[in-house]
Amino acid sequence: MNENNKPADKLTRIQNRKEPPAKTGSDGDNQKPARRKTARWRIVIRWMIPLFLLLALLGGMTVGYVVIGKQSLSEVFEWKTWQHVIDLVFAP
Template sequence: MSATKRPTDKKQRSAGRLMMLIVWTSVKIVFIPLLCIVALLAGLGIGYVVLGKQEWSDVFDWNTWKHMYDLIFEGSR
């Protein structure tokens, strides 16, 4: 007597794997840049507010960053 082979649903399994791969890739594409932006804002906050003892609202002021740029690159023009 020989054992009967069970039918395998490779198409159904591979479709589920493909869907999971698409979802995981999408999460990585969205999550990693979002995490970088959060890290940038946290670094700005810690560096400017905590270490520099300035106000949080000044972090997002364009004139603050223009002034810093002018200070750094003053002699190169």
């Protein structure tokens, strides 16, 4: 039998092979930090969407009352103004 074909030689070659590099995140760690960042972004987005909707509602009410309705800006933030609007919209 030829020395190059010995089973022990094959085993040694297999053990000495370089393993493929492990997948790493952007900072060189395993993928767990990347998942953690993704989870953080999901939390941030879940809070940002309702916040943006609330800001859009307040901005739209303000623009509608001041620009379209030609009323003063100080009246926008008074409860009695919006109570009057609600009474007009939902009047029987």
